[in-house]
Amino acid sequence: MSDLDTRERVLQGTAPGEGLAIELIGDGDLVTADMSLSIGPAHPATHGVFRIVFEMDGERIVRARPVIGYMHRGFEKLAEHRDYRQIMALVNRHDWLSGFANELGVALAVEQMLEMEVPERAQWIRMLMAEWNRVLNHLMFIGSYALELGAITPMFYAFREREDIQHLLEAATGGRLHFTYNQVGGVKIDLPAGFLRESERLVGVMRQRMPDYFDLVHGNEIFRGRTVNVGPLPVDVATSIGVTGPALQATGLAEDARVTEPYLQYDKVEVEVPVGANGDAFDRFDVLLRRIVASIDVIDQIHGHIGAGPVNQKLPKMVKAPEGWTYVRTENPLGQLGYWLESDGGRTPWRLKMRTPSFSNVQAIPYLVEGQLLADAISILGSVFFVVGDIDR
């Protein structure tokens, strides 16, 4: 019996064994059935414990349903059981790539409730740290996004720079990822001697190395092929969902809390807000790269502003926010981070809501991937930069 015979018998449904029979529909075209494909929660392409279920028609995604919560640690509940000092050590862990920026929001919220004036030097130090933190965060995504698209090298480049910057921040804060350097009323301790000199040197180093990144990733033909016109996001959809940060700026809207609602001393420096054209994966990545350059420019300006003075203030033994609520938003590396701090006058917050950028940004993923090919889904997932802890909290 030849193979052909077997095949025909299988196709006609006469071969022995149930389940082998295939019914042909139509006039011979390849017919596919809908299938459900679950990626994650621990899949290399989703960097983090993020799960997404695709309903596929062949290679094309019909429907996508992100499943989140695998990293839900209950921050908002835990914050209600910790006082305002302890919250600092808690909140810097939800978006683990931007620890400093997370603390900053809480510190600002409590200060806003107390109507506390923060010493100017402390504000500049906070800005300096926040911008270095932004560079750290973006470097990580440059490495990981390229890794998802199949290029290992940018990761090693990115970590070379990250180690240098972490080394610098560690000198002042003692932490590599979670700095816990903010406190209500300023920062924990003053900068160590030689910090600013080293920071200035790093600015030079970064400026020298940035062209490498642009060449390595930006000018890469394969990279362009996989990202240009993949997953475009229109600006009205983005705002309706609440997408912020690089993903929103890539759509062409120059929305950045540092410019539109300046906090700290951001109104005294020039902040360039890079924007994209059509909000595709390439634009999002491009904006991310250019945000690093912009941040380095800001850092360079901050160096000229840091003056002498105290870096924090004497606090009462127990900080208690007055009754009421406030909403503070800051420009986190991944988008706008909002803290809704509601107090009943006690020593712990009554409610601390974290409006995290990743949670809103990830909501755009179903919109972006539906109708796209599965291979493109990976480059889209990676281009909506998110940290899983920031989604789930």
Place this chain on the structure above:
Amino acid sequence: MSVLARRDRALTPDETEALLRDRLGDGIVGATLAHRTFTLHVAPSAWVEVHRRCRDEDLLDMDLFDSLFGVDAGDDGFDVVTVLYSTSTGNRLCLRTRCEGGREAPVCPSVTDVYRGADWMERETWDMYGIEFPGHPGLEPRILTVENFEGWPLRKDFHLTSRVVKPWPGVKEPAELDEDGNVIEREAGVGDAPGPYALDEAMAKQALERRRAAEEALAAAAGNAAAVEVGDGPAADAPTSEPEGDA
């Protein structure tokens, strides 16, 4: 595209309130402006309409849906808050409503038809507080907690079991400080680590003793070389102080 395009035409909080009162009448219950946060209190019946107005009203133009979440309002039930932002005027508006149904069956109309972003936020609020959102395409399954989780974690009557059974052993806990922030003295229990200061003191003492011993040894060596009459006094002291330092 500049975000500050219409900043000069941004409405003040009073004007915003007046405009929405004009459009919605009794739908607006009140307004607060405290801690640089402007909040409009809205009746549940006008909840969806006020969002639609905020989005479509040309003067408001609240296009960016920032967030939606619940707040436990104690015995009165639960509040739902949304934060809206206008990328053209730079204004932000918080809307707050008290859910109907008290603590037993809180219900709040869904704004998913107005803002896409409300979808997950409402699912999260349901997951955390058990607030139902009629009009939402599907609150289940639970978005953040495990699917078979029981209880509504962010409600104030949900207690953290770990805290109940195992108090934190340190003295850094707010619960262990009295109203003025003074530490309530507590007898040391088994397994209590020495406080950081005790450890620091011990280490500083050791370091000091070690340095003194080294200096004495150095002086002794110098004394031996320069003058014989100093004798072995300091040199004899040095070894005795060393074991103390290490102890």
Place this chain on the structure above:
Amino acid sequence: MGVMDQVELPKPIKYVFNWGRKYSLWCFNFGLACCAIEFIAASTSRHDFIRHGVIPFAHGPRQADLLVVSGTLTDKMAPAVKRLYDEMPEPKYVISFGSCSNCGGPYWDSYSVTKGVDQVIPVDVYVPGCPPRPEALLDGIMRLQDRIQNESLPERIAERRRDPANVGAEAGLALDPHAVHTAAPVLGPTGGDA
């Protein structure tokens, strides 16, 4: 494993055999949270644990000898970790990297966090820190290598078969997340085996 797990090898051969095993640890990084970033940092050029013979490119649990659980394990995630661990071939080793996977860490009182990965799978080396520095991971790896060098494979496997709950898998581990949440204080195997 064939005959290796049945027969106690002569000492010199065992030495060479274990030496070979300890310097070719194919490592599967179960990156969960912050610590995963430090794990990546440990694998890149500055710290570079590949020079210790740890190869972080295992394509899946089937190819891995070493599982590094780095980050907070939540009740929702716990079944996945358990399943992954079960998929690994013997002999397998686990490093718990960071306070969260050791004991819950800063989330010790959370309602959704498993208080330690050792409630789900057996752990060989715990690396403390929040997050631990990459150097701490290197230290943990070297300690694991010492252990591998000095261990007897038949004994390890026999022990695992005798007492799978503590050394091995398959026993009634608290897989039901709700059981983990309500059982207080959480005492490891709570019999949630469905």
